[in-house]
Structures are given as structure tokens and as C-alpha cells.
Amino acid sequence: xxxxxxxxxxxxxxxxxxxxxxxxxxxxxxxxxxxxxxxxxxxxxxxxxxxxxxxxxxxxxxxxxxxxxxxxxxxxxxxxxxxxxxxxxxxxxxxxxxxxxxxxxxxxxxxxxxxxxxxxxxxxxxxxxxxxxxxxxxxxxxxxxxxxxxxxxxxxxxxxxxxxxxxxxxxxxxxxxxxxxxxxxxxxxxxxxxxxxxxxxxxxxxxxxxxxxxxxxxxxxxxxxxxxxxxxxxxxxxxxxxxxxxxxxxxxxxxx
Amino acid sequence: xxxxxxxxxxxxxxxxxxxxxxxxxxxxxxxxxxxxxxxxxxxxxxxxxxxxxxxxxxxxxxxxxxxxxxxxxxxxxxxxxxxxxxxxxxxxxxxxxxxxxx
Numbered sequence: 001x002x003x004x005x006x007x008x009x010x011x012x013x014x015x016x017x018x019x020x021x022x023x024x025x026x027x028x029x030x031x032x033x034x035x036x037x038x039x040x041x042x043x044x045x046x047x048x049x050x051x052x053x054x055x056x057x058x059x060x061x062x063x064x065x066x067x068x069x070x071x072x073x074x075x076x077x078x079x080x081x082x083x084x085x086x087x088x089x090x091x092x093x094x095x096x097x098x099x100x101x102x103x104x105x106x107x108x109x110x111x112x113x114x115x116x117x118x119x120x121x122x123x124x125x126x127x128x129x130x131x132x133x134x135x136x137x138x139x140x141x142x143x144x145x146x147x148x149x150x151x152x153x154x155x156x157x158x159x160x161x162x163x164x165x166x167x168x169x170x171x172x173x174x175x176x177x178x179x180x181x182x183x184x185x186x187x188x189x190x191x192x193x194x195x196x197x198x199x200x201x202x203x204x205x206x207x208x209x210x211x212x213x214x215x216x217x218x219x220x221x222x223x224x225x226x227x228x229x230x231x232x233x234x235x236x237x238x239x240x241x242x243x244x245x246x247x248x249x250x251x252x253x254x255x256x
Numbered sequence: 257x258x259x260x261x262x263x264x265x266x267x268x269x270x271x272x273x274x275x276x277x278x279x280x281x282x283x284x285x286x287x288x289x290x291x292x293x294x295x296x297x298x299x300x301x302x303x304x305x306x307x308x309x310x311x312x313x314x315x316x317x318x319x320x321x322x323x324x325x326x327x328x329x330x331x332x333x334x335x336x337x338x339x340x341x342x343x344x345x346x347x348x349x350x351x352x353x354x355x356x357x358x
Contacts, residue, residue: 098278202301
């Protein structure tokens, strides 16, 4: 009886620990988004969009790089169709993210419909950094919700600042915050050889394609690397996300 | 600017369809083993591609600029087990430093 109770306490404490860790990761990716929100607001202003139009993009489209692409094309006098197609190509990866997150987003259809609006890079990255479905959803919602709030707030700030924001971000090196955050989320997976191979191949494919194809495609094309590894086979198990393996991609929660 | 409103509406609708397709249609359906392995390894490829493209792409050109130094610094910080927030701060600071030094 006592044993059962203490086990319950242990699992409760472990869950609280995991949630704290997820909140910290969510806070980090959320903070990293702020400079880009400012740049988006600024470029929307420069492209002649009103503040309401800029916020409309950030609330309803809610996909950083696709918003940039669409607004840039509209600002250069491109057609609505060109802007929409470019933006959609950049967001095709959300379809892949949806497949990754779907098992963790179990619930009534209207809940799944609401949660899906947060299907972005950061939310998926934090969500998939943990094993259990309930915690995956927690991380996904924490990061997605945090980014949603900060992205829209900084869109307003950027639109108001409009002219100077771009150079300020470059001066402070904040354009490196995003790549660094993605690398940090990737890092724990790299200790497993198959994942390391997938990551290196994916990065090489994506970078190699940048000069050749439309923006957004290189990110998606990196998935070819996963297919290659799946064909070769994977004795160690490519996954850190298999509950049966009992191994998390992330190191145990740091004490700090 | 009517174009912006039409554009954002089309883009928002299409994007939402992409985002919600799997959670709404697939639900918690168990994936076949092969597809599951693919899905499990996919984040490694996507995260690496996102980091690499955001670092080295400038429009449709490839550049090795201050950001690359920042990413390298982030890698070293991660290797030394620096916490997440510190990694991001270090990457930004090193990038700014390289830019300032030209």
C-alpha cells in the first residue's frame, strides 16, 4: 500500500519535473521568436500594409517564414496568387508536423481543430522533445501558445518601429537566435547515430537546394534524408520517441 | 491595400488546412511500423534543415556570414552543456561581435 503510494508520488514528481523542463524550452523558443516578429511587423509596414492587415497575417496565417514571403511578394507588386502559393509552399511542412503531433493531440474534434492552429516549427520541436503523448501535447501547447502571443505582440512593435527594426536586429545578432534554438532542440538527438546521419544529410540536402528551388522546398526536401535511413535500416532504432525504448531524447532534467 | 487582405485570407485558409489535416483526419490512428519510423526520425532532418537554412541562406543565395559563427558558438555551448537560454544568448552575442568587427 505504502509502496503504491510512493510510486504515485514519484511519477507525479517526475511529471512535474518534465513539465517544468517543457515550460523552460517553450520559454526559450518563444523568446527566440521575438526578433522575427519585430522584423515581420517592420517589413509589413514597409510593404504598405496597415497595422490591422499585419496583425491579420500574424493571427490567421501564423507561419513566420510564409508571412515574410507573402508580404515581400505583395510589397514588390507581386500578384495575390504568387504571394499565396509561395506562402503555402513554405507551410507544406505543417502537414508533416501534423502527422508527427496527431497521436498526441487526441481529443474532441473542436479541440483538435483549435490546437491545430499552433502547428508551427517551434511547437512541434518542443512537443516532440518528450516521449509521452500527454507531455507532448503539453509542450506543444506551451510553445505554440507562447509563440502565438509573442509573435503577435512583436508584430505590432515592429510595425510601429517600422524603419529602424531591421538594422537593430542585425546589430544585436538576434537573427542567429532562431538557428541556435533549432540546433539546441536538435542536439540531444545527435547522440544517436542514425539521428545524427539523418540530421547531417537533411541539412546538406536543404542547404544544397537553397539556390535551386523556391523558398520552403529545401526544408521539406530534407525529409528525403529520413527516407534514405529508413531504407538502409536502423538497428539501434532511429527513434527517441518510442515509448517501449524507455529512452528520452533529452538528458535528464538539469538541476538548474 | 485590398490585395493584402485577399492574400492573407487565402494563405491563412490554405495554411490551416495543412496544419489541421493530420490531427483532424488521422487522429490517434496507429501508424504502420515503417511510417512510424519515418515520422520518428523526421524531426531530426527538419530541425537540422531549419537551422542550416536559416543560417546559410540569404534569399536564394548561400552565404557564410556572421550567423555561421554564431551557430558554431551555439554548437560549442551545447557541447559544454550550456542551458538552452544561454545557447541562444551566446549565438546572438557572437554574431553581433563578428558583424561589428566586419
